[in-house]
Amino acid sequence: SELPLFVNETLIKERIRAKIEVSVYRQRIEETRRKLSLTPEHIRLVLDNALLLLQGEGLRKIENTGYDRITKLPERWADLTRFFPNNRLPVTVAFDEASRDRRDEDAVFLHPSHPLLKRAMAFFRANLWSKRIDTNRNQSQRLNRVTLKAVPSTITSNPLVILYLKGAIQNEFSQVLIEEIVSMGFTFSEGLIVPVDPSFLAGIEHAFIKYKPDPKMGLTMKRLLQENLETLRHTVGEKEKTWTSEYLSQFQEYVKRETRDLESLIKERIREINAAIKPLQKLAQTLLFQEERSQAWEDAQRLLLRKEHLEAELKDIPTRISKKYRVKGAPRLQPIAYCFVLPM
Incomplete structure (x- = not known):
């Protein structure tokens, strides 16, 4: 045909x-x-290390889940609470989208472009050694x-x-x-x-x-x-x-x-x-x-x-x-x- x-x-x-x-x-x-080598674990380490250096208190792992909890932010990061549910702490966060329960509306997914992660990376970049020093x-x-x-x-x-x-x-x-x-x-x-x-x-x-x-x-x-x-x-x-x-x-x-x-x-x-x-x-x-x-x-x-x-x-x-x-x-x-x- x-x-x-x-x-x-x-x-x-x-x-x-x-x-x-x-x-x-x-x-x-x-x-x-x-x-950026941005595996969920790398992302977590960047934020955890920044928090530890700035305030001595990092992320708190929630046992038997894929979540962490942030109970405190450095004073100069206080403005970032507006990106959390109800604009306050503590907040439950996840770094791996696959492990996050989408029904859990209070859990915040911290992707590489999230303002909190951007602030953490900016902190590390700002503290580099002078490039003029060999x-x-x-x-x-x-x-x-x-x-x-x-x-x-x-x-x-x-x-x-x-x-x-x-x-x-x-x-x-x-x-x-x-x-x-x-x-x-x-x-x-x-x-x-x-x-x-x-x-x-x-x-x-x-x-x-x-x-x-x-x-x-x-x-x-x-x-x-x-x-x-x-x-x-x-x-x-x-x-x-x-x-x-x-x-x-x-x-x-x-x-x-x-x-x-x-x-x-x-x-x-x-x-x-x-x-x-x-x-x-x-x-x-x-x-x-x-x-x-x-x-x-x-x-x-x-x-x-x-x-x-x-x-x-x-x-x-x-x-x-x-x-x-x-x-x-x-x-x-x-x-x-x-x-x-x-x-x-």
């Missing part, structure tokens, strides 16, 4: 356009998460922010130093691929600095108590830190190497996956075009009027040109994706703040 007249380029274009829009939307979400040449550089906190002696009997670093990796187009806050813990043994296990450090950060330590102890900690500055720099340098290596390995996987997915998408479009061209060519042979035949052939020719363009793009995909994840310069972990923790 004769093919319907509505088999034309317009329908094919609409179908392809819809698939492209869905693909682009998903890709943007994935790129945003990768670009860590390899200047022996007397200082951090912009130093805090002194206390924990129960049942948690640890040794004083600790928590160093907060900002890691950032850019591609050749100066686009941020990774931006995150990394914390490292150290203690002292016979005057020497010793790294603390990361899992133990997480418990320390949630055990801060309201107690004003003796400032003299802070001065002692500073002196010990200065005496071990070279060891500290070496340890941070090793951390920087492993941190960089892990992300470079991830980027290689991203290149493989994105290349595969994009090639699959374009090949699918080419198959759709091939499937549409044959009916158009057959239709052109069966139509009685010259004008209709010309239109059908013209539609088929347009699809052929589109197919050639997609085939050219297909060859260029591996190069384009590789450039996207080609790192610019040497990735760095820059110290932004440190906290002296004293047992009480």
Whole structure:
């Protein structure tokens, strides 16, 4: 039987356009998460660390749920309560949309663009070391922010130093691929600095108590830190190497996956075009009027040109994706703040 007249380029274009829009939307979400390393846990750590540094009280995890509770905000952040239900604290928050019960209207989903998260990131950015100071040449550089906190002696009997670093990796187009806050813990043994296990450090950060330590102890900690500055720099340098290596390995996987997915998408479009061209060519042979035949052939020719363009793009995909994840310069972990923790 004769093919319907509505088999034309317009329908094919609409179908392809819809698939492209869905693909682009998903890709943007994935790129945003990768670009800022914004997994739910990373987002939580950024806010938790900012609150701990500013007021000594971070997030309170609600057991057996995917929720946390904020009971207090720094004084200068008081204006942010307007973004919470009833404009007040405490507030229950979730960092993973998938784990949030949508029926729970009082639980606030803290996505990367939420004003509270923006304020936390701004806090860390504002406390970066001066870029004019070279860590390899200047022996007397200082951090912009130093805090002194206390924990129960049942948690640890040794004083600790928590160093907060900002890691950032850019591609050749100066686009941020990774931006995150990394914390490292150290203690002292016979005057020497010793790294603390990361899992133990997480418990320390949630055990801060309201107690004003003796400032003299802070001065002692500073002196010990200065005496071990070279060891500290070496340890941070090793951390920087492993941190960089892990992300470079991830980027290689991203290149493989994105290349595969994009090639699959374009090949699918080419198959759709091939499937549409044959009916158009057959239709052109069966139509009685010259004008209709010309239109059908013209539609088929347009699809052929589109197919050639997609085939050219297909060859260029591996190069384009590789450039996207080609790192610019040497990735760095820059110290932004440190906290002296004293047992009480």
